[in-house]
Amino acid sequence: MQPARDPHLSTSTETGGDALVSARGLTKRFGDFVAVDNIDFEIHRREAFGFLGPNGAGKTSTMRMIAAVSPVTSGELRVFGCDPGADGAAIRTRLGVVPQDDTLDLELTVFENVYIYGRYFGLSGETLRARVKELLEFVQLHERKDSKVESLSGGMKRRLTIARALVSEPDLLILDEPTTGLDPQARHALWDRLYRLKQQGTTLIITTHYMDEAEQLCDRLVVMDRATIVAEGSPLELISKYSTREVVELRFPIGEQEKALERIQDIASRVEALPDRVLLYTEDGDSALAEVTQRDVAPETTVVRRSTLEDVFLHQTGRTLVD
Amino acid sequence: MLPVPLRVVEANARAYRRTWKGSAVTSFLGPILFLAAMGLGLGTLVHHSTRIEALSGFSYLAFIAPGLMAATAMQTAAVEGTWPVMAGMKWIKTFHAALATPVEVSDLVLGYLLWVGIRVLMAATAFAIVMMLFRAVPVIDGLAGVGPAVLTGMAFAAPIVAFTSWIDRETKLSTLFRFGIMPMFLFSGTFFPVDQLPGWLQPVAYATPLWHGVELTRAAVLHVPEQVSAPIHVAYLVALIVVGYAIALKGFERKLQP
Numbered sequence: 001m002q003p004a005r006d007p008h009l010s011t012s013t014e015t016g017g018d019a020l021v022s023a024r025g026l027t028k029r030f031g032d033f034v035a036v037d038n039i040d041f042e043i044h045r046r047e048a049f050g051f052l053g054p055n056g057a058g059k060t061s062t063m064r065m066i067a068a069v070s071p072v073t074s075g076e077l078r079v080f081g082c083d084p085g086a087d088g089a090a091i092r093t094r095l096g097v098v099p100q101d102d103t104l105d106l107e108l109t110v111f112e113n114v115y116i117y118g119r120y121f122g123l124s125g126e127t128l129r130a131r132v133k134e135l136l137e138f139v140q141l142h143e144r145k146d147s148k149v150e151s152l153s154g155g156m157k158r159r160l161t162i163a164r165a166l167v168s169e170p171d172l173l174i175l176d177e178p179t180t181g182l183d184p185q186a187r188h189a190l191w192d193r194l195y196r197l198k199q200q201g202t203t204l205i206i207t208t209h210y211m212d213e214a215e216q217l218c219d220r221l222v223v224m225d226r227a228t229i230v231a232e233g234s235p236l237e238l239i240s241k242y243s244t245r246e247v248v249e250l251r252f253p254i255g256e257q258e259k260a261l262e263r264i265q266d267i268a269s270r271v272e273a274l275p276d277r278v279l280l281y282t283e284d285g286d287s288a289l290a291e292v293t294q295r296d297v298a299p300e301t302t303v304v305r306r307s308t309l310e311d312v313f314l315h316q317t318g319r320t321l322v323d
Numbered sequence: 324m325l326p327v328p329l330r331v332v333e334a335n336a337r338a339y340r341r342t343w344k345g346s347a348v349t350s351f352l353g354p355i356l357f358l359a360a361m362g363l364g365l366g367t368l369v370h371h372s373t374r375i376e377a378l379s380g381f382s383y384l385a386f387i388a389p390g391l392m393a394a395t396a397m398q399t400a401a402v403e404g405t406w407p408v409m410a411g412m413k414w415i416k417t418f419h420a421a422l423a424t425p426v427e428v429s430d431l432v433l434g435y436l437l438w439v440g441i442r443v444l445m446a447a448t449a450f451a452i453v454m455m456l457f458r459a460v461p462v463i464d465g466l467a468g469v470g471p472a473v474l475t476g477m478a479f480a481a482p483i484v485a486f487t488s489w490i491d492r493e494t495k496l497s498t499l500f501r502f503g504i505m506p507m508f509l510f511s512g513t514f515f516p517v518d519q520l521p522g523w524l525q526p527v528a529y530a531t532p533l534w535h536g537v538e539l540t541r542a543a544v545l546h547v548p549e550q551v552s553a554p555i556h557v558a559y560l561v562a563l564i565v566v567g568y569a570i571a572l573k574g575f576e577r578k579l580q581p
Contacts, residue, residue, distance in 0.1 A: 030581065069419075069423065071580070092424055093424075097423040101419075103419045103420040103423075104415075105417050106415055107341050108341065116333075119334060120425065121424055122324040122325065122327075
């Protein structure tokens with residue numbers, strides 16, 4: 001359980017409505033390399049906001065600027081109404097960060113990792129002893145509190161990192177690729193905890209290259225590619241705006257895709273040919289598939305499915321999310 | 324609430340509780356082995372030397388004890404300023420974790436250097452205790468060396484932490500030990516007075532920070548006058564701390580907050 005917090009505490013310094021984070025023309029360069037190119041976004045209180053995009057899209061650079069650990073090259077960024085360049089420590093006091101690498105001290109125990117982190121925030125030993133126990137129960141690691149972190153599984157380490165990030169009762173929790181490298185079971189366990197946090201009113205920022213993660217957790221998201229934002233909205237909005245209701249996936253025997261493509265080109269409102277399959281974007285997948293069969297085209301396998309954010313990404317960039 | 328740099332010290336101290344036993348044994352065993360082998364063993368030979376006057380009337384044991392104390396401070400600082408810093412920045416990234424909290428880079432560098440200072444203090448105190456056991460010098464005199472030894476350690480800690488924060492490959496750390504720490508340990512007046520070196524090599528020895536540290540520590544313990552006045556030694560060592568701190572600050576920012 002995450003302890004209840006005083007709602008008045010967190011609103012005092014913000015300006016500009018209920019935007020916890022706002023960016024205008026935000027840019028990050030490393031030498032000649034442009035990691036984030038002139039992006040705008042706004043993140044509101046109590047929302048779960050996603051940055052969806054492939055590796056190298058600029059998600060982590062954006063997160064690091066919001067977390068006040070990486071200077072902004074140009075543009076304007078406000079977090080809780082403050083400038084990360086000037087008030088970094090004040091911002092970080094109110095943030096919880098789950099970085100891509102867990103950055104846990106492997107030599108120390110589960111308890112000590114959260115406790116020492118809490119001390120960095122200036123919390124008293126007494127406060128921490130109670131709070132760490134509560135948080136370890138929340139992430140289901142309380143039985144392992146005296147184990148060395150070294151002995152934990154990947155999923156447990158991730159959950160411990162989340163407990164650590166919550167120790168200061170942050171107003172905003174930033175999660176950078178929270179489930180990358182985890183097995184499906186560990187991913188679902190983690191999603192469940194994040195979902196609970198969201199229900200309790202914690203504002204979440206999540207970066208991910210998994211479209212299912214973004215669909216499950218995010219109220220609103222931006223799709224990033226090559227340092228820029230290519231689409232923005234709720235998962236449903238994005239899908240209805242950039243894709244059709246259903247998608248038919250067709251796989252052909254090697255060498256036959258091209259020939260088949262000519263004969264089915266006009267069946268759907270949009271046809272996307274990937275190296276390994278053809279996607280037909282349509283409102284009615286079953287009748288599109290029936291039409292395919294009628295034209296004597298014989299794919300090896302067929303799938304009719306609903307549109308996903310992956311399709312949105314493909315529509316906007318011409319590429320798939322995970323190569 | 325604890326000042327932020329002290330929170331960094333506390334975090335290091337809590338982590339140290341996991342490994343203190345091994346490190347305590349090393350802190351005592353090293354001095355015991357060196358003072359036994361060099362002070363007692365080699366000392367018997369030295370005392371038959373025709374150039375014994377170079378030791379200004381002290382036993383060889385009494386001569387090398389304060390020198391070794393300063394050198395031990397240097398080595399402790401060098402160890403704490405290299406691998407743990409690399410681990411914090413690159414291997415286990417605990418420095419990244421600290422900087423995600425209200426801790427600033429300057430708090431982290433200052434707090435870490437303070438922690439190294441505490442480790443050097445521990446090692447120098449252990450050394451003073453061993454000196455006592457060997458009856459190398461009167462008890463109080465041995466403790467008088469702790470202050471100068473800690474200053475010596477810090478004069479190494481700051482530049483070495485700076486060095487570690489700037490390099491990209493950890494193999495350079497072994498280079499530092501092989502071509503920096505080891506030669507200084509041998510030739511900076513620890514085991515014999517620098518004026519016994521060939522003339523052209525003496526200025527090199529005088530330029531090393533360890534020579535200044537050894538001189539200060541030896542003067543405090545043996546009550547002999549320094550070859551150069553004490554304020555010059557202190558100023559040189561303090562300057563190294565200040566410059567090292569400033570460079571470490573830049574190095575940490577460059578690596579941890581690009």
